[in-house]
Amino acid sequence: MSEPHISVRNLTMAYGSRVIQSNLEFDINRGDIFVIMGGSGCGKSTLLKHMLGLLSPAAGDILYDGQSFFAASEEQQDAMRRRWGITYQSGGLFSAMTLAENVGLPLQLYTPYSAADRADIIAYKLALVGLAGYQNYYPSEISGGMRKRAALARAIALDPEILFFDEPSAGLDPISSSLLDELIVQLQSSTGATVVMVTHELPSIFAIATNSVYLDATSKTMIAYGDPKILRDHSDQPVVRQFLAREASSSATAEEPS
Ligand SMILES: Nc1ncnc2c1ncn2[C@@H]1O[C@H](COP(=O)(O)OP(=O)(O)OP(=O)(O)O)[C@@H](O)[C@H]1O
Numbered sequence: 001m002s003e004p005h006i007s008v009r010n011l012t013m014a015y016g017s018r019v020i021q022s023n024l025e026f027d028i029n030r031g032d033i034f035v036i037m038g039g040s041g042c043g044k045s046t047l048l049k050h051m052l053g054l055l056s057p058a059a060g061d062i063l064y065d066g067q068s069f070f071a072a073s074e075e076q077q078d079a080m081r082r083r084w085g086i087t088y089q090s091g092g093l094f095s096a097m098t099l100a101e102n103v104g105l106p107l108q109l110y111t112p113y114s115a116a117d118r119a120d121i122i123a124y125k126l127a128l129v130g131l132a133g134y135q136n137y138y139p140s141e142i143s144g145g146m147r148k149r150a151a152l153a154r155a156i157a158l159d160p161e162i163l164f165f166d167e168p169s170a171g172l173d174p175i176s177s178s179l180l181d182e183l184i185v186q187l188q189s190s191t192g193a194t195v196v197m198v199t200h201e202l203p204s205i206f207a208i209a210t211n212s213v214y215l216d217a218t219s220k221t222m223i224a225y226g227d228p229k230i231l232r233d234h235s236d237q238p239v240v241r242q243f244l245a246r247e248a249s250s251s252a253t254a255e256e257p258s
Contacts, residue, residue, distance in 0.1 A: 002029075002030065003065060003066050004027035004028060004029055004030075004063075005028055005029055005030040005031075005032070005064070005065065005161075005162070005194045006027070006028040006051070006062065006063070006064055006162070006194065006196070007026075007027050007028075007062070007063040007066070008024050008025060008026050008027075008028075008047075008051075008060070008062050009025060009060050009061045009062070009063060010023055010024070010025055010059065010060035010061070011023070011024040011025070011047075011050065011057050011059070011060035011061070011062065012024075012057060012058045012059040012060055013043060013046050013047065013050055013055070013057060013058060014058040015046075019058065019220060020042075020043040020046050020220065021042070021043040021046070021047065021215055021220050021221060021222070022059075022220055022221055023060075023221050023222075024047070024060070024213070024215075024221065024222050025222075026213050026222065026225050028194060028196060028211065029194070029211070030192070030194055031188070031192055031193075031194060031210075032194055032195070032210050032211050033184065033185070033188055033195040033197070033208050033209050033210045033211075034194070034195065034196050034197070034209070034210070034211050034212060034213075035197055035198075035199055035204075035205050035209040035211075035212040035213075035228065036048065036196070036197070036198045036212070036213055036215065037199075037200075037205065037212050037213065037214045037215070037228070037243065037244075038214055038215035038216065038217065038243075039216075039217055039243065040217075041217055042215040042216060042217035043215050043217070043220075044198040044215060045166060045198060047198075047215065048164060048166055048196070048198050050062060051164065051196065052081075052084070052086065052164060053069055053070075053077060053080075053081065056070060057070060064080050064083075064162075067080070082110065082158065083160055083161040083162060084160050084161070084162045084163075084164060085155035085156050085157075085158065085160030085162070085163045085164070085193075086155055086163075086164045086165075087148070087151045087152055087154075087155045087163075087164070087165050087166070087168060088151075088166050089166045089167040089168075089170050092151055093139040093147060093150055093151055093154070094139075095138065095139050095140060096138075097138075098135060098136050098137060098138055099126060099131065099134050099135055099136075099137050099138075099139070099142075099150050099153070100119070100122045100126075100135035100136065102139070102150060102151075102154050103122045103125055103126060103150070103153045103154045103157055104118050104119075104121075104122050104157070105154070105157075106154065106157045106158050107121060107122070107157055107158070110158060111158070121157065122135060122157075123135065125153040125154075125156055125157055126150070126153050128153065128156070128187065128190075129149040129150065129152050129153045129156075129183060129187075130149060130179075130183070131146060131149055131150060131153065134146070134150070143176070144171055144172060144176065145172055145173075145176030145177075145179065145180065148168060148169070148172065148176075148180055149180065149183065152180075152183065152184075152187070156187065156191070159191070160193060161193055161194065162193060162194045162195075162196065163184075163187070163188075163193050163194070163195045163196070164196050164197070165184070165195070165196070165197035165198070165199070166197075166198050167198055167199055167200070168180055168184070168197060168199065168204075169181070169199065169201055169204055174203070177201065177203070177204065178203065178204075178207070181203075181204050181207050181208050184197075184208060185207075185208050202244070202246070205228050205244070206228060206229060206232075209227070209228050210227065211225075211226065211227060212224075212225070212226065212227070212228045212231070213225050214231070214235075214237075214240050214243070216237075216239065223237045223239070223240060224237055224240040228244055231244055232244035232245055
């Protein structure tokens with residue numbers, strides 16, 4: 001079996017002396033659509049920030065293709081980051097820039113492409129997310145679902161090997177949300193990228209996740225790891241089964257199950 005794309009090794013995360021999660025240990029394989037799950041405040045975003053190298057572990061490490069991120073030099077870390085595409089909950093588009101300028105920004109910053117080549121790549125990436133011809137629109141002129149897709153076009157501008165999402169469908173209606181899910185699956189299969197996402201949305205979790213981890217706020221560690229459909233039916237942890245079997249309609253507002 002090939003080396004895991006991402007390995008979380010004995011990771012403990014803390015803010016000062018307050019431990020959020022400890023002893024996290026799991027792998028994410030190349031091409032997985034991996035979901036970080038758990039109740040409100042359990043540490044999902046904190047884990048994502050560690051994976052992005054924005055926070056340093058209290059203990060443990062995260063390996064990319066077998067290489068430690070936190071033991072790597074700044075130069076090596078930059079090279080690793082260059083292979084990632086990130087979309088944040090808010091979308092994170094620059095409101096004063098057109099979609100073409102937003103998607104073109106990473107190309108301008110990190111590639112030697114000419115303006116004409118960049119324009120071709122921008123058109124291609126916008127078409128991939130269903131926004132062909134929207135180059136000259138500003139974020140405020142398009143819908144929330146379109147803004148999320150534009151942010152995704154920007155995230156894939158540099159052909160990332162890993163795509164990170166923080167609550168990709170937050171604030172979207174169910175139809176836009178399921179369109180975004182379909183798009184994530186399509187992009188994953190056409191690019192072979194590994195996808196890592198934090199989400200509460202059960203429909204998304206069951207529609208697209210190939211693997212997952214469940215972080216428990218009470219015991220402050222992971223209590224489940226695997227395909228969410230299998231965990232829903234067979235986890236030995238009642239709290240995990242309950243989390244995954246709750247009514248889909250309540251998923252947007254669900255708090256941690258007691
Ligand atoms: N910068 C910070 N400094 C101190 N504590 C923080 C900081 N950010 C988050 N926390 C705390 O860490 C815990 C985990 O937060 P985190 O945002 O990672 O959880 P989450 O699972 O993503 O939550 P949610 O599902 O509500 O978004 C929470 O108790 C939160 O209050």
